[in-house]
Amino acid sequence: MGKNIWGIILASGCSTRMGRPKLLLPYKGKSIIRHVIDESMKSRLSGVVAVINPKIAGLRNEVSSSGVSKLVLNEQAAQGMSTSLKAGLMNLPPTAAAMVLLGDQPLVTSNDIDAVIRCYEANEGTAIVQASYQSKRGHPVLFDCSMFPHLFHVTGDEGARSVLKTFANQIRFARIDKPFPDDIDTPEDYEQLLRKEAKLNE
Numbered sequence: 001m002g003k004n005i006w007g008i009i010l011a012s013g014c015s016t017r018m019g020r021p022k023l024l025l026p027y028k029g030k031s032i033i034r035h036v037i038d039e040s041m042k043s044r045l046s047g048v049v050a051v052i053n054p055k056i057a058g059l060r061n062e063v064s065s066s067g068v069s070k071l072v073l074n075e076q077a078a079q080g081m082s083t084s085l086k087a088g089l090m091n092l093p094p095t096a097a098a099m100v101l102l103g104d105q106p107l108v109t110s111n112d113i114d115a116v117i118r119c120y121e122a123n124e125g126t127a128i129v130q131a132s133y134q135s136k137r138g139h140p141v142l143f144d145c146s147m148f149p150h151l152f153h154v155t156g157d158e159g160a161r162s163v164l165k166t167f168a169n170q171i172r173f174a175r176i177d178k179p180f181p182d183d184i185d186t187p188e189d190y191e192q193l194l195r196k197e198a199k200l201n202e
Contacts, residue, residue: 005117009049011063013081018186021058037050042110043113050066106181115175116141127146127171128164129174133181
């Protein structure tokens with residue numbers, strides 16, 4: 001049995017730059033958030049917690065029908081990503097490590113998630129493992145439970161950025177040989193995602 005590692009999908013943004021609920025936009029036959037959930041559940045993660053903004057119409061139904069281990073409603077979502085991160089951490093089993101995933105990255109696959117898990121398992125005592133796509137750092141990021149006290153101190157919309165900065169010398173990188181999986185934040189990002197997909201299907 002591998003180590004107990006749970007995914008936390010941060011999915012409680014307000015989609016202000018998109019102008020409509022971006023996580024529910026269709027991509028390859030299902031919603032963007034559903035891609036992230038399905039890949040997480042296909043991976044070697046022990047369980048998956050999705051943290052959502054209950055004010056986004058339709059999101060709760062979409063996520064609760066996906067079979068995630070736990071659905072967490074973040075009433076403080078407007079106060080930034082850090083509130084979702086903390087809500088996710090509070091819903092993990094004791095001593096589990098946490099892998100942070102973004103709900104708006106449908107191009108992150110179960111293979112990428114497993115690459116980060118393998119790097120963590122192969123390096124005893126590692127505090128943080130971060131995905132590195134052709135040397136560009138991104139998500140998912142795995143935190144050993146020894147880092148949780150620091151994560152509980154983050155505030156505002158920065159997620160875990162300050163913790164990654166403070167403990168930069170303790171990060172190991174899971175090297176993944178594929179282009180960086182962009183976030184989908186704006187209508188342009190979404191159009192680009194669909195254009196890439198159309199090209200692949202030509």
